[in-house]
Amino acid sequence: MAPQVHSNGSIELDHEEEALARLHLDDAHTELRANSSGKGGYRYESPEEVKAMKAQRAAVWQWLKGIGVHMLKDGLSLTNISMPVTLFEPRSWLERMCDNWSYLQLLELAADAKDPVDRLKLVVAFAISGLRQQISFGKPFNPILGETFQGAYPNGTQVYIEQIAHHPPISSWQVYDHDARYHFFGNGTWAASARGNSVKGQQTGANTVRFSHDDAEVSWEMPYLTIRGVLFGERYLKYGGSMRFQDAAHGLTCDVDIDTEGPGFFRSFFRRKKAHAQDAVHGVLRGKDGEELDVLTGSWLSHLEWEKGVCNGKLHTVWDAVKTPVDRAIAEREALPSDCRFRNDLVQLKTGTLDAAQRAKVELEQVQRADRRLRSEGLKRASA
Template identity: 50%
Template sequence: MATLSGEARITPDIDAQRLGSLAVLEDSSTDGYIFNSQADLEEIKMQRQAIWDLLKYLGTHVLREGINLTKISLPVKVFEPRSFLQRLTDNWAYIDLLEKAVNAADPVVRMQYVVAFVIGGLRRQTSTLKPFNPILGETYQGVYSSGWRVFAEQISHHPPISSWQLLDPQGKFQFSGYGNWKASARGNSIKGQQSGLNRVSFCQDGASIEWELPCLLLRGILWGERSLKYSGTIMFRDEMNALQCDVTIDGSKQSFVSSLWRGKSGAKKLDQLHGTLRKGGEVVSTVHGSWLTAVEWEKGGPGGSSLRVWDAAEAPVHVPKPVVDPLPSDSRFRQDLHALQEGDQDNAQEWKSRLEHVQRTDAALRAAGLQAAGL
């Protein structure tokens, strides 16, 4: 991989600081998560100036035709001082729900907790700043207070693909997967998705639950109010136990079940979710709520006993700590991240350009080697 740094330095643990500063949005009647805090507005103002400068360089035709954001070099002003490998763990902030799933004896209850774990993770992916793209071969290692360990690695440059494992020292489960981050900008919005399989395997009965994440839309990139929303259907599957759960977020059509999920005023809540949990084709439970605030299950459908398994206003947030002795390829050794953390944007930009140049050179050498070998 490209060399990250000549010094064995590690960036401070900013994950807990950033996650802890996210306010819970009490009113889910808005269309998406609205970035309206003072800190958000200051960061957005700085970003917009950097983006307009970039557009002047690239040509304003990209506003009409769009651009693949994974293939251009963005200015450090739009970044946070973390790699995407570190940012991945934001998705798992409510990992205590996964622990409840691991310890559940009933496969149906286990599925309910996994669904809540995934939906809650969407709520933590609300940041105005972009993480740094990992370098091919870059790694990240962390550990939770429970002892669960995180291992992540960048396994492809183009397309950019990250893989990970989350392991329990007691061997009760394994959470693994990969993500191919796709993002394109057009006009005043960015559309993106972390496509790729997520799988939790349980040693209790040998079963696995698999799913993929939905699409997101970030609006207000250049002007106006900035907001983030998710849409689409997340399909959860446990083949061994004949379980399937399809959860639709912000669907354009409301089912009877979803129409029951309303606020105290009786008005429809946007950004809602609804779905059904089936065992062998028979509905055993329904889910409703909002990816911004809460997830509730009703046994057997409308009218059954209700269980709220996740509430953003009350749920604890879990952040892994960096291991003491990471591999030399760990993302926390990157000099561009160090410089940005210290507020030195010029030095951060210089180091970012250096690392990108080395990575492009390495990619060209690999391509030439494959061509010479006739592959």
């Protein structure tokens, strides 16, 4: 569809052209690509981060004295143990989840794409680009059962999230496009454990986008992340593993590998292989007969590129960490009483009253444990 030229000389673009104009990324900035060297990962090395890290490590060591440092040897689950409030940022995980979806313009462009292959390419870019938004220094608060978050992105897209289970912790979300072109929904179970000087975590569960144009759905799962240097040494965050994207209605799949290590040490010693590319993203998009349709390259830290491009080759670099506009969800002023922003521990932490925040956090955890016991006893009586 060609742009419509009005009598006053202004040009009206269709949805696809307008979105492409917003991205303007094929002159992609390359400054951040240099980060994919050495050990790789996002490094917490700014003066502000170093200062905060010293204070955080002091709090961690103090906390470990209370629970026993030896517990780290066998691994320690971070989703079912109480941690000091000084380690947290003043947000619940429900609110922080929205950071994953900061490049909604890629979903908008996907919704307007006329080719299912182009659409899948843009969904893949949307999902992987959001990984870089989860590098916040502090730990978010574990949501309380029944806790909610309600917000909207600058373009009017609505987001609703609820904590629907306690053990294991499961969050459910609904994101509604402002023009009803797509519906993004899913359930995520978060697990994280600490062992020695590192933390490893992953959100499992399907992420699904349903497009109103043809009711087709694209689904995927998230990779795992590792934070090293928790107690001492250089601290950095890395993603790794595989992601599979599927569009069953059109027989399309895309398998993406992130920071894969390649062969083992002895095999690599005797058989020379290409050096492992830190933080690299490599994906292959295939059709229903398994034929290769396109290849994705780049880094979750900096950029993503499709060899054949999208929208008839108009765009090859579909995401660039410097140039792509970031959209943040803004909490609704009038929200449910269960909204995470009304938690007393969060309110106290935002005001800087740490002792009051710690007391409030402990009280909420005690109430949740008591409620869990009551539900368990009720189930036992009902089944007796």
